[in-house]
Amino acid sequence: MSEQAVVFKGTRNGLHIYLAAEPDISGILHAAEEKLQSGRPFFEGATVNLTFSGRECSKAEQGRLLELFSRYLNPGSVSFNSEPDLSPDVKEESSGIDYARIFNGLDEGMTRFIRGTVRSGQRIYYEGSIVIIGDVNPGGEVIAGGNILVLGALRGIAHAGAAGNVNAVVASYCLQPTQLRIAGFIARAPEGEAGKPPYPEVAYIRQGQLLIDPYLPGKENRKFHTEK
Amino acid sequence: MGEVVVITSGKGGVGKTTTTANIGTALALEEKKVVLLDADIGLRNLDVVMGLENRIVYDLVDVVEGTCRLKQALIRDKRFKGLFLLPAAQTRDKNAVTPAQMQKLCEDLREQFDFILIDSPAGIEQGFKNAIAGADRAVVVTAPEVSAVRDADRIIGLLASNELLNPQLIVNRLRMDMVKRGDMMNIEDTIDILGIDLLGVVPDDEKIIVSSNRGEPVVMESSSLAGQAYRNIAKRLMGEEVPLIDMENEDTFIGRLRKFFSGRNKKKE
Numbered sequence: 001m002s003e004q005a006v007v008f009k010g011t012r013n014g015l016h017i018y019l020a021a022e023p024d025i026s027g028i029l030h031a032a033e034e035k036l037q038s039g040r041p042f043f044e045g046a047t048v049n050l051t052f053s054g055r056e057c058s059k060a061e062q063g064r065l066l067e068l069f070s071r072y073l074n075p076g077s078v079s080f081n082s083e084p085d086l087s088p089d090v091k092e093e094s095s096g097i098d099y100a101r102i103f104n105g106l107d108e109g110m111t112r113f114i115r116g117t118v119r120s121g122q123r124i125y126y127e128g129s130i131v132i133i134g135d136v137n138p139g140g141e142v143i144a145g146g147n148i149l150v151l152g153a154l155r156g157i158a159h160a161g162a163a164g165n166v167n168a169v170v171a172s173y174c175l176q177p178t179q180l181r182i183a184g185f186i187a188r189a190p191e192g193e194a195g196k197p198p199y200p201e202v203a204y205i206r207q208g209q210l211l212i213d214p215y216l217p218g219k220e221n222r223k224f225h226t227e228k
Numbered sequence: 229m230g231e232v233v234v235i236t237s238g239k240g241g242v243g244k245t246t247t248t249a250n251i252g253t254a255l256a257l258e259e260k261k262v263v264l265l266d267a268d269i270g271l272r273n274l275d276v277v278m279g280l281e282n283r284i285v286y287d288l289v290d291v292v293e294g295t296c297r298l299k300q301a302l303i304r305d306k307r308f309k310g311l312f313l314l315p316a317a318q319t320r321d322k323n324a325v326t327p328a329q330m331q332k333l334c335e336d337l338r339e340q341f342d343f344i345l346i347d348s349p350a351g352i353e354q355g356f357k358n359a360i361a362g363a364d365r366a367v368v369v370t371a372p373e374v375s376a377v378r379d380a381d382r383i384i385g386l387l388a389s390n391e392l393l394n395p396q397l398i399v400n401r402l403r404m405d406m407v408k409r410g411d412m413m414n415i416e417d418t419i420d421i422l423g424i425d426l427l428g429v430v431p432d433d434e435k436i437i438v439s440s441n442r443g444e445p446v447v448m449e450s451s452s453l454a455g456q457a458y459r460n461i462a463k464r465l466m467g468e469e470v471p472l473i474d475m476e477n478e479d480t481f482i483g484r485l486r487k488f489f490s491g492r493n494k495k496k497e
Contacts, residue, residue: 117423119381119382119384119385120378120379120381120382120385121381121382121385121386122385135421135423137378137381137421137422138374138378138381138421139378139381139382140381153420155421
């Protein structure tokens with residue numbers, strides 16, 4: 001085999017799998033399995049969007065590929081692009097911002113609900129918005145294309161609008177993140193002991209700055225989705 | 229049918245082995261039949277803490293590989309009725325055993341003992357997976373410091389994904405004087421983050437080091453506050469309701485008591 005039968009490439013939207021254009025699927029399956037096996041701890045339990053490209057796959061072949069991948073990870077959205085793709089090295093991240101990929105369903109749309117606490121070492125990724133019914137502990141990561149709401153304490157890392165939407169917000173009953181990211185903005189917790197905020201807060205971007213405000217009536221009530 | 233309890237922490241050095249030795253001894257003092265299983269293959273030291281190092285002939289790997297019978301590898305602790313140790317191998321590594329083999333071993337031990345306490349190695353790799361494979365419940369040991377709590381949190385997540393839900397927490401090495409000064413995380417903060425039930429709090433105690441070096445678990449000493457904490461934990465593990473020791477008053481009554489006893493011990497020596 002002159003080139004690799006399978007190339008994995010992590011992108012912001014999940015895993016892109018480039019398949020070699022060879023007719024025999026079993027070689028590809030075998031190579032993919034090896035890769036998945038070696039990356040097992042990395043993939044374990046993660047929900048990953050899969051995009052297959054580089055080779056035309058029949059329904060049966062698609063089924064076999066999916067079956068294989070779902071043994072190692074939870075497939076999110078799955079798509080098969082039949083057209084032969086550019087080589088993996090040339091593609092991706094060339095233009096900087098891909099506007100078509102920015103998630104826009106902030107006011108309504110896809111939401112994933114997580115019941116329970118996101119603990120250290122756990123990572124939740126979803127294209128849409130995420131609601132955590134529980135805490136996010138230090139070392140835990142929540143990454144969403146849309147908004148992130150934590151109905152508990154947020155002490156880990158949250159990245160809202162991960163696909164580039166600066167209007168996304170992060171809100172929590174107790175906002176004490178290690179690091180907070182919205183689209184391309186990153187803020188970290190202030191140095192030293194910052195006490196527990198006594199009220200729920202929301203973080204958002206305004207005029208290029210990441211701001212944190214209480215959001216309950218009587219404190220300070222603002223509209224967050226006005227920035228265009 | 230006995231219960232298999234794994235004692236784990238993620239981070240090293242928070243006191244898994246000490247905890248295992250002391251809870252096991254305390255359970256034996258409560259007339260339970262207990263086996264301590266050292267799952268830290270290649271870095272064994274439960275035998276040292278128990279003072280049974282020189283009695284090892286066969287070990288866990290020998291049992292699993294069929295070199296000897298289970299009964300031959302079990303070391304009876306002559307000081308306590310019903311207390312046994314199954315030592316780890318020192319010349320092998322974690323890959324010498326599989327989770328399935330550990331499960332089988334736990335099933336075999338379950339028939340003979342009331343409690344099987346598994347001393348888990350630090351880390352989240354093969355040794356940890358082996359240690360939790362046959363367990364019915366888990367006890368997570370942590371120290372009141374940020375790094376230990378972070379690792380404990382990770383472990384609780386991993387336990388949950390291996391169907392060991394509702395582990396119980398032991399906060400070890402608490403120094404009340406430091407908590408009071410605000411230099412150490414307090415118990416409330418720790419529980420707030422980890423969100424699991426508290427099994428007990430063990431104060432930091434120099435006697436632990438002394439007793440570990442001597443191979444005499446600290447629960448044997450009636451004067452030690454840490455020993456008392458471990459005895460209470462053993463009782464709670466058996467399902468009894470025991471209130472937490474009031475460590476706030478350590479520097480008054482119990483503190484004086486401790487000073488009195490330690491002073492007396494010194495005179496004896």
